Amino acid sequence: MDGLLTPRESAKFVAENSRDVFIDGGGVQRVAELLLAKAAGPELRVGGWKTLHELNPRAADEAAVNWVFVIDTLNFSFWSERDEHKCLVGYRGKTYSGYWSLCAAVNRALDEGIPITSASYYATVTQDQVRHIFRSDTDVPMPLIEERHRILNETGKILLEKFEGSFLNCVQKSDKSAQKLLHLVVESFPSYRDVTQFEGKIISFYKRAQILVADTWSVLEGKGDGCFKDISSITMFADYRLPQVLVYLGALKYSDELLEKLLRGEMLSYGSRQEVEIRGCSLWCVELIRDCLLELLEKKGEKTGGEINSILLDYYLWDYARDHREDMKGIPFHRTRCIYY
Numbered sequence: 658m659d660g661l662l663t664p665r666e667s668a669k670f671v672a673e674n675s676r677d678v679f680i681d682g683g684g685v686q687r688v689a690e691l692l693l694a695k696a697a698g699p700e701l702r703v704g705g706w707k708t709l710h711e712l713n714p715r716a717a718d719e720a721a722v723n724w725v726f727v728i729d730t731l732n733f734s735f736w737s738e739r740d741e742h743k744c745l746v747g748y749r750g751k752t753y754s755g756y757w758s759l760c761a762a763v764n765r766a767l768d769e770g771i772p773i774t775s776a777s778y779y780a781t782v783t784q785d786q787v788r789h790i791f792r793s794d795t796d797v798p799m800p801l802i803e804e805r806h807r808i809l810n811e812t813g814k815i816l817l818e819k820f821e822g823s824f825l826n827c828v829q830k831s832d833k834s835a836q837k838l839l840h841l842v843v844e845s846f847p848s849y850r851d852v853t854q855f856e857g858k859i860i861s862f863y864k865r866a867q868i869l870v871a872d873t874w875s876v877l878e879g880k881g882d883g884c885f886k887d888i889s890s891i892t893m894f895a896d897y898r899l900p901q902v903l904v905y906l907g908a909l910k911y912s913d914e915l916l917e918k919l920l921r922g923e924m925l926s927y928g929s930r931q932e933v934e935i936r937g938c939s940l941w942c943v944e945l946i947r948d949c950l951l952e953l954l955e956k957k958g959e960k961t962g963g964e965i966n967s968i969l970l971d972y973y974l975w976d977y978a979r980d981h982r983e984d985m986k987g988i989p990f991h992r993t994r995c996i997y998y
């Protein structure tokens with residue numbers, strides 16, 4: 658078996674060999690045009706991470722970096738069997754679901770004096786304490802709570818052993834290179850190794866490691882230790898929401914057989930052919946949308962709030978999916994239960 662492909666190489670290879678998932682060129686063009694209208698707005702710039710999301714830290718200090726690290730260590734699998742019956746977390750008068758329920762629970766714990774973002778705490782936190790910290794306001798708990806406990810202990814111990822308990826030390830060891838940080842994370846922390854096989858090749862999507870680099874860049878506002886010279890080498894994050902929104906916007910299509918399977922709510926195993934095709938084609942689709950958008954910007958000589966990269970397109974599309982949840986009801990997301998996304 659050949660060597661490990663990078664996420665971008667993996668996505669291209671999957672898209673070229675996919676049988677049940679297809680990229681629609683016309684849809685790619687239309688999404689690029691949708692994004693062109695937003696190019697100079699607050700969404701498609703690094704500052705949007707803070708200005709658009711009240712639960713994200715305001716600061717750009719070591720504590721904020723360690724907040725990002727613990728969040729992205731647990732940033733996986735929030736979908737519930739029945740959407741109307743799910744984990745909800747109330748925080749400061751608002752109710753949060755999905756990914757935001759994780760952020761709300763972490764902020765609630767900090768308000769309660771629980772140092773959940775400190776490695777010295779979560780390296781030895783007990784399962785009962787984790788159940789309490791991530792408790793739901795409904796009778797549906799946050800999915801994979803035992804796995805979240807195991808990963809917190811494992812990750813906290815490694816952060817203490819290798820990086821004196823602070824993710825900022827890991828960031829500073831990567832010489833302001835996004836790729837070096839990405840590889841330091843996947844080499845050091847086993848739960849970030851989002852790697853599988855497809856057609857005889859070893860492929861990587863590294864969804865949580867890539868979003869960790871992206872969120873570190875964002876929380877540091879692209880400055881100082883977060884001024885990654887190669888930040889644009891990071892691709893979109895292959896989760897279960899981006900495919901759904903790309904299908905909704907017409908940039909991605911499923912075969913009838915796959916669509917019927919997803920509409921039935923059938924689960925797909927992590928690393929199965931159709932699951933890999935959905936993730937790989939979504940990633941490649943966003944790369945093509947970015948290329949198309951940069952071409953449109955070039956032609957129109959439009960001004961932007963800084964370099965437009967796949968991270969900002971991903972953030973925009975993920976927020977778009979959040980804001981259009983009702984409209985997207987008819988489009989199924991794929992159900993894979995795993996710790997990688």
Ligand SMILES: Nc1nc2c(c(CN[C@H]3C=C[C@H](O)[C@@H]3O)cn2[C@@H]2O[C@H](COP(=O)(O)O)[C@@H](O)[C@H]2O)c(=O)[nH]1
Nearest residue numbers: 706732733734735755756894896897898899972975998
């Ligand atoms: N591709 C992509 N996937 C993302 C995110 C985020 C959160 N990032 C936000 C936070 C700050 C930034 O401003 C971003 O807006 C979470 N996820 C994934 O989605 C799924 C949860 O979805 P739902 O069940 O609807 O909450 C789950 O797999 C989770 O890992 C993203 O940005 N891109």
